[in-house]
Amino acid sequence: MTDAVIHILLTLLMPPLLLGIIGKTKALFAGRVGAPILQPYYDLAKLLRKGSVFSDTTTWVFQAGPVVTLAATLTASFLIPLGEHRAPLSFSGDMVLFAYLFGLARFCTTAAALDTGSSFEGMGAAREATFACLAEPALFFSLAVLARLSGSLSLTPMLTGTVATSWLNSGASILLLGGSLFIVLLVENCRVPFDDPTTHLELTMIHEVMVLDHSGPLFGVILYGAAVKLFVLGALFTDIALPYATGITLVDWGLFIVAMLMLAIGIGVVESVMARLRIVKVPQMLAAACILAAFSLLLVLR
Amino acid sequence: MNTVADQLIVLVMLINFAALGTGRLAVAIRAVALQGVILGILPVLIHSFSWHLVAITVGLILAKGILIPSLLTGAITKARITREMEPFIGYVPTLLIGAVLTALAFAFAAKLPLAPAHQGLLFVPAAIATLLTGFLLLVTRRKAISQVIGYLVLENGIFLFGLLLTEAMPVMVEAGALLDLIVGIFVMGIIINQISREFSSIDTSRLTALKE
Amino acid sequence: MLSGLILIPLLGALAAWFIPSERGRPWVLPVVGIVHLAMTVEVLLVPPAPSPGRWLQLDPLGTLVLLSVSLLFLACAVYAVGYLNYRQERANRPLCAMLLVCLAAMTLVAISHHLGLLWVAMETTTLAMAPLIYFNRNARSIEATWKYLLICSVGIALALLGLLFLAYSTVVARMEPTLLLDPLVANASLLSPAWVKAAFVFLLVGFGTKMGLAPLHTWKPDAYGEAPGLVGALLSGGLVTCAFLGLMRVYQICTAAGGDGFYQDALVTLGLVSMATAAVFMARQADFKRMLAYSSVEHVGLLAVALGLGKGALVGALLHLVNNGLTKGVLFLTAGNIHRSYNSKRCEHVKGAMRRLPWSGGLFMAGFIAITGSPPFGPFVSEFSILSSAFVQGNSLVGGLALLLLAAIFIGMAGTVLPVVMGEPTRVEHTDYRDRFLTVAPPLALMAAVLLLGIWLPEPLRRIVAEGAQLLGGGR
Numbered sequence: 002m003t004d005a006v007i008h009i010l011l012t013l014l015m016p017p018l019l020l021g022i023i024g025k026t027k028a029l030f031a032g033r034v035g036a037p038i039l040q041p042y043y044d045l046a047k048l049l050r051k052g053s054v055f056s057d058t059t060t061w062v063f064q065a066g067p068v069v070t071l072a073a074t075l076t077a078s079f080l081i082p083l084g085e086h087r088a089p090l091s092f093s094g095d096m097v098l099f100a101y102l103f104g105l106a107r108f109c110t111t112a113a114a115l116d117t118g119s120s121f122e123g124m125g126a127a128r129e130a131t132f133a134c135l136a137e138p139a140l141f142f143s144l145a146v147l148a149r150l151s152g153s154l155s156l157t158p159m160l161t162g163t164v165a166t167s168w169l170n171s172g173a174s175i176l177l178l179g180g181s182l183f184i185v186l187l188v189e190n191c192r193v194p195f196d197d198p199t200t201h202l203e204l205t206m207i208h209e210v211m212v213l214d215h216s217g218p219l220f221g222v223i224l225y226g227a228a229v230k231l232f233v234l235g236a237l238f239t240d241i242a243l244p245y246a247t248g249i250t251l252v253d254w255g256l257f258i259v260a261m262l263m264l265a266i267g268i269g270v271v272e273s274v275m276a277r278l279r280i281v282k283v284p285q286m287l288a289a290a291c292i293l294a295a296f297s298l299l300l301v302l303r
Numbered sequence: 304m305n306t307v308a309d310q311l312i313v314l315v316m317l318i319n320f321a322a323l324g325t326g327r328l329a330v331a332i333r334a335v336a337l338q339g340v341i342l343g344i345l346p347v348l349i350h351s352f353s354w355h356l357v358a359i360t361v362g363l364i365l366a367k368g369i370l371i372p373s374l375l376t377g378a379i380t381k382a383r384i385t386r387e388m389e390p391f392i393g394y395v396p397t398l399l400i401g402a403v404l405t406a407l408a409f410a411f412a413a414k415l416p417l418a419p420a421h422q423g424l425l426f427v428p429a430a431i432a433t434l435l436t437g438f439l440l441l442v443t444r445r446k447a448i449s450q451v452i453g454y455l456v457l458e459n460g461i462f463l464f465g466l467l468l469t470e471a472m473p474v475m476v477e478a479g480a481l482l483d484l485i486v487g488i489f490v491m492g493i494i495i496n497q498i499s500r501e502f503s504s505i506d507t508s509r510l511t512a513l514k515e
Numbered sequence: 516m517l518s519g520l521i522l523i524p525l526l527g528a529l530a531a532w533f534i535p536s537e538r539g540r541p542w543v544l545p546v547v548g549i550v551h552l553a554m555t556v557e558v559l560l561v562p563p564a565p566s567p568g569r570w571l572q573l574d575p576l577g578t579l580v581l582l583s584v585s586l587l588f589l590a591c592a593v594y595a596v597g598y599l600n601y602r603q604e605r606a607n608r609p610l611c612a613m614l615l616v617c618l619a620a621m622t623l624v625a626i627s628h629h630l631g632l633l634w635v636a637m638e639t640t641t642l643a644m645a646p647l648i649y650f651n652r653n654a655r656s657i658e659a660t661w662k663y664l665l666i667c668s669v670g671i672a673l674a675l676l677g678l679l680f681l682a683y684s685t686v687v688a689r690m691e692p693t694l695l696l697d698p699l700v701a702n703a704s705l706l707s708p709a710w711v712k713a714a715f716v717f718l719l720v721g722f723g724t725k726m727g728l729a730p731l732h733t734w735k736p737d738a739y740g741e742a743p744g745l746v747g748a749l750l751s752g753g754l755v756t757c758a759f760l761g762l763m764r765v766y767q768i769c770t771a772a773g774g775d776g777f778y779q780d781a782l783v784t785l786g787l788v789s790m791a792t793a794a795v796f797m798a799r800q801a802d803f804k805r806m807l808a809y810s811s812v813e814h815v816g817l818l819a820v821a822l823g824l825g826k827g828a829l830v831g832a833l834l835h836l837v838n839n840g841l842t843k844g845v846l847f848l849t850a851g852n853i854h855r856s857y858n859s860k861r862c863e864h865v866k867g868a869m870r871r872l873p874w875s876g877g878l879f880m881a882g883f884i885a886i887t888g889s890p891p892f893g894p895f896v897s898e899f900s901i902l903s904s905a906f907v908q909g910n911s912l913v914g915g916l917a918l919l920l921l922a923a924i925f926i927g928m929a930g931t932v933l934p935v936v937m938g939e940p941t942r943v944e945h946t947d948y949r950d951r952f953l954t955v956a957p958p959l960a961l962m963a964a965v966l967l968l969g970i971w972l973p974e975p976l977r978r979i980v981a982e983g984a985q986l987l988g989g990g991r
Contacts (some may be wrong), residue, residue: 172306173313285324288395292320292402299409300313303428415709418686434676441669450665457669459674468682471692494645494664497657510658513737 005089007254009125012078015258016228017041017301019235019265026269041228048221058118066113067212067219070106071226077102078233082157084257085246091157096144099156100137103189106226107133114211125210128280132195132207135287136188142294143178143185147241149301150175164244175241177297182238184290187270187284193272195283198227235264244275308348311341312425315463316405319436321458323401324394328384328448332375335455338433339350339367342462346469349424352377359469363462371455371488378448378492382499392443401436409434431496433460445508451488516554516563517571517626520581521619523550528615532608540611541599544592547615548585551622555585559975561987565628569695572628575983579833580760581625582976583840586964587752588618591745593797594848597953598745601855609646610991613628617643630678630694633761637674637725640754641667647749648742659734659741666734667725674721674761677714677752681768684710696764703771718765719781725758726815727808728785728794736796739808740860744851747804751847752840759818759836763987766822770988781822783913789816790920798927803853804860806931807846810886813924814839820917821901822987826908829984831900837976838870838885838893838968841961845882848958849875855933856948862931874955876936878962883932884967887925893968 037043055063080099082088111126113257146158147159150167154237168175188195193206212223239260246253277284318338322331343363346356390397405428412428437457441450498510527547532539558573559582565572573581595614600605623636649660678694685692685699687707693699699706724731739747769778800806818839821832831860850860854877854941857865868876874939885892888899898921905914972980 026307127360173310177313177317285395285398288398289320289324292398295402296316296320296405299406300425303409303425412711415713416687416707418683418689430676434673438669439663447661454665454668454672455670459791461672461679463680464676468679468686468692469975471682471686494649494657494661497649498661507661510661512655513658513662 004086004114004250006155008079008083008086008089011076011083011254011258012229012232015261016225016232017045017161019261020228022262022265023269026266027273028076030270030273041224045202045221045225048224049218051172053219054219056117059116059214062116063113063214066109066116066218067215067222067226069109071222071229073102073106074226074229074233077106078229080156081233081236082160082240083236083242083254084260085161085244085253086250086257087161088157091155093303094154096154096156096159100140100144103230104133104137106230110211110223113215117214119214122173122211122213125207128207129211132188132283132287133283135291139181139185139287139294142291142298143182143183146174146178146294146298146301149298150211151171158238164241165246168244172300174297174300177293177300178239179242181294181297184243184293186234186238187271187292188287189234190227192268192277194275195286232261235261239264308345309425311345311348311491312429312463315341315381315459316432317430319405319433319456320398320401322440322452323436324398326390326394328349328379328446328452329376331449331452332372332379335452335459336368336372338456340364341373342459342466345463346466349421349466350470353413356469365461367380367455367459374488374492375448375451378495382448384448384497390443390445392451397439397443401439404435408435421467426463427473430464433457433463436460447498447507450507451492451495455488516558517566517573520551520554520558520622520626523554524615524622525702526618528619530610531611531615537603537607538600540607540714541596544595544611544614545589547618548589548592551618552585552589555581559979562979569697570629570632571626573626574628574986575579575623575627575835576760576763576980576986577628578979579837579983580621580734580756582839582979583756584618584621584625584753587840587844587961588614588621589680590848590961591748591846594745594748594954594957597951598743598851598855600953601948602743605650605652610650613643613646614749617647617753621753621757624760630681630696630699630764633764634671634675634678637722637757637761638671640757641671641725644746644750644754648738648748650743650746651741656741658975659737663734663738666731670721670731672721673717673724676811677717677719677721680710680714680717681706681765684714684934688804696767700771703768704773704846706768706772708772708774711769712774712777713764713823714779715781716795717770719762719785722758722761722765723785723819726755726818727764727789727812728815728819729789729812732789732792732812736808736814737813738807739847740802740805744804744847744849744854747807747851748844748847751807751843755811755815755843756836756840759815762819763822767987770825775971779823779825783991784823786819786823787913787920789813789819790917790924792816793835794920794923794927797924798930800927800931801862802860803849803862803865803931803935804847806928807850810846810924810928811843813920814843814886817898817901817917817921819915821904823873824905824908824910824913825988826899827902827904828908829987830980831897833980833983834972835897835901837912838897841965841968842886842892842894844961845878845940845965846886848954848961849879849882852948852950852954853879856946862935864941865935866938867936869936870940872950874950874959878955878958880932880936881962882958883928883936885969886960887928888921891969892964896969896972 018038024040025038026289027095060200077099079090080088080095107129111129114122114126148154150171151159151163153159191198212220215223243260245256307509315338318334325331325334343360347360350356408431408442409428411431415427417424434457437453437460440453440456444450444453524547527543531540531543534543559578562573617640618965620636620639624633624640627633627636645660645664648663649656682692682694684706687710688705690702690705720731727735739750742750766778790813793809793816797806797809800809818832818835821828821835852872853865853868854860854874859865868879885894888895902914906919
């Protein structure tokens with residue numbers, strides 16, 4: 002019970018912190034002081050206090066988009082185990098639901114973007130859909146590998162307990178899997194080198210272009226939803242990358258938080274040392290991620 | 304020891320993808336060189352120690368890791384080319400075909416029984432996958448030098464399988480194979496030079512005078 | 516004695532490399548050729564003891580290949596003296612040396628009983644032939660050389676993998692690992708069948724590339740078209756013969772290992788595909804040297820079909836191996852003469868060769884008649900025995916298809932050859948080439964041999980062929 006409470010509290014409160022840490026890391030790399038680590042919380046509070054402006058051409062779809070997206074992402078967060086702790090919700094086959102909750106979130110975001118009738122946002126929606134098509138196989142191949150290794154179709158047994166032994170038995174495939182998932186993590190969360198979350202005017206951006214017309218609390222919801230998505234996928238990655246557990250509950254929670262913070266720093270480092278890829282290179286990287294995951298599956302199926 | 308060998312073989316197969324996916328010749332050459340070095344390390348891991356094995360390791364690393372790559376690098380600096388432009392098939396499709404071929408290699412290898420000593424090792428599927436990758440590079444690239452790289456990858460695949468037999472087979476076959484490899488590259492190198500002199504480019508898609 | 520057969524050409528190659536005179540150097544070729552032939556005849560009459568370890572050993576199949584290579588080489592060597600006299604603008608040092616290296620390697624293929632050694636020798640012939648194809652040093656010949664080298668290197672590399680598979684099949688069977696032919700054939704039934712099958716696939720592709728079985732033949736028209744005539748003769752008569760020997764060695768092991776007809780079916784299918792490809796590309800072929808290349812594709816196809824049919828067809832296959840080699844010698848050497856005289860190998864320029872070069876034109880015509888399987892020449896006998904065996908075995912589908920393709924090829928080839936030889940001469944630039952003794956006598960002698968084989972098979976040859984067919988598991 003305590004685990005479930007901690008799980009929910011962490012999921013609700015921690016995500017903006019990750020964004021803050023990524024921002025701080027990048028600032029340090031650039032030699033700046035940077036915004037405070039808690040800046041994303043202040044931003045969210047500010048946005049929630051503001052009023053909203055809606056274009057005449059938009060319908061309820063435009064307003065429903067961010068809400069459904071956040072709801073889907075939060076639901077997905079209940080399915081994923083954090084560290085070595087069981088997820089609050091767990092049943093056989095929940096990995097498919099997990100993947101498709103993100104699909105639903107993406108659908109609503111793109112639908113909301115298309116609802117504005119702006120060609121600029123339509124372009125962003127088209128790009129998002131294209132890249133999602135390529136990222137999804139990689140995610141599914143990865144989940145299939147985990148399912149095969151653990152012999153279960155549920156995320157909790159897949160990500161707790163057996164991963165550590167899998168590292169010893171089939172380290173190569175887990176390594177490939179980790180590489181593939183990291184690429185998926187960066188793509189899904191629109192991070193450099195695939196997309197730049199800090200720009201709004203570049204013709205090559207993907208995700209940000211879709212949410213240009215949102216303002217006020219709804220935009221806050223979008224930002225918060227993006228942070229939760231980063232948190233959930235990050236948790237999936239750290240569960241695989243750092244499967245270490247002591248067995249003492251509180252220490253394990255501490256370990257998980259440290260792992261997430263390390264991941265945030267890692268993403269910050271990647272963003273600092275890499276330039277954004279040309280947009281034609283993005284499908285190549287995604288295809289590479291798919292191949293890594295497929296190859297990993299091949300190794301465990303053998 | 305065998306798990307380490309297996310991880311290295313996985314690395315060999317990843318290098319295949321790197322060679323398929325990169326457009327820069329220098330990267331491809333380095334990838335093949337690295338592949339050669341890994342091939343050199345492998346026999347020490349899977350067989351028990353002997354001076355013969357050490358000789359093979361040193362020979363492989365020298366030939367595949369240093370000599371041939373430096374020859375190829377020399378050739379690209381001389382011909383002033385850095386990247387493979389416009390392969391016959393794009394990089395993403397070749398990568399995907401490469402992945403499919405790798406899967407097929409695994410399916411094919413599953414039909415072949417292994418000797419008890421090599422049970423569970425990845426040698427056979429990796430060898431066939433590398434061979435097919437080399438073949439794919441050969442048929443999809445235009446530049447003569449990329450085709451030579453494809454040939455080298457193909458040879459690496461064959462050697463990967465040959466490593467299972469380094470103890471069983473006489474030295475003669477290995478030496479002959481290595482010699483032929485070097486001579487092959489040597490002769491190919493001469494011809495590449497001649498092509499670049501004759502056509503002022505080493506783009507083999509210009510070699511189209513002879514056809515039906 | 517056996518190693519002498521290899522050492523003599525190698526010494527000759529060294530000598531050719533160090534002789535300074537451009538005019539004197541080619542004479543090394545016929546000298547070595549005569550010595551080599553004499554030694555070949557001697558080992559034919561008095562079989563030599565195998566080398567220690569039995570790596571070098573002469574069996575009937577090897578003898579047959581050795582004999583036909585040696586005969587063909589002598590003819591080409593004599594021809595080379597006359598040919599190089601016309602090509603004094605080119606340095607002939609690499610040509611002479613590489614021809615001799617090639618002879619040594621082909622000899623090694625014929626006498627080696629160790630498959631690894633056989634492979635090394637085969638690879639050596641591939642590499643040694645490359646400078647020969649590049650003799651003319653122009654853009655077209657470099658294209659041909661590049662394609663030849665690349666495709667054949669890949670093929671020979673695949674053959675190596677096949678050999679390694681074969682070796683591994685002994686490891687899986689917990690036998691003493693070996694690539695020596697005799698123990699492999701003797702213990703073939705113990706070998707792991709899956710590995711033997713995989714080995715056969717790769718070896719068939721590898722040696723098939725070297726032979727020029729379709730669809731792996733694409734280098735052939737280019738290389739044969741651009742290489743000088745005598746190199747074409749050696750490629751189609753010598754190299755093809757050697758590669759076929761390699762395939763026969765594999766066949767010996769695979770059929771001894773048993774199987775469900777997979778090997779036979781693969782050979783017959785690939786052979787028929789080759790013949791069909793040749794038939795398609797030979798029709799309306801505008802370049803008579805390329806046409807000869809397709810004729811070579813056709814005949815390796817027929818050889819593969821014969822090997823696949825087995826039993827009675829094997830005698831025909833072995834005879835055809837010799838006949839094809841010698842007849843191709845005639846065709847390529849005379850085609851080289853015609854090419855030299857007209858300075859073109861396009862059919863629209865070359866017409867009425869019979870009037871301009873009565874000897875070369877006539878021999879080219881005779882070679883055409885022989886290679887398409889008309890009596891009374893040797894290929895008629897061998898093709899007839901292959902086809903009749905197909906029908907005797909009740910395999911009338913294969914026999915009928917082969918017969919049909921042979922007829923189509925005859926028509927296609929006649930459409931090219933007849934105008935070249937018999938047509939009305941057009942006005943083209945005159946060159947200083949005239950038929951001379953040195954360039955006409957070798958194809959004439961080869962033609963006489965082909966005719967002889969058609970009407971009378973010498974007893975030693977008959978014995979070798981019969982024993983060879985027995986080694987392959989047929990001959991009844």
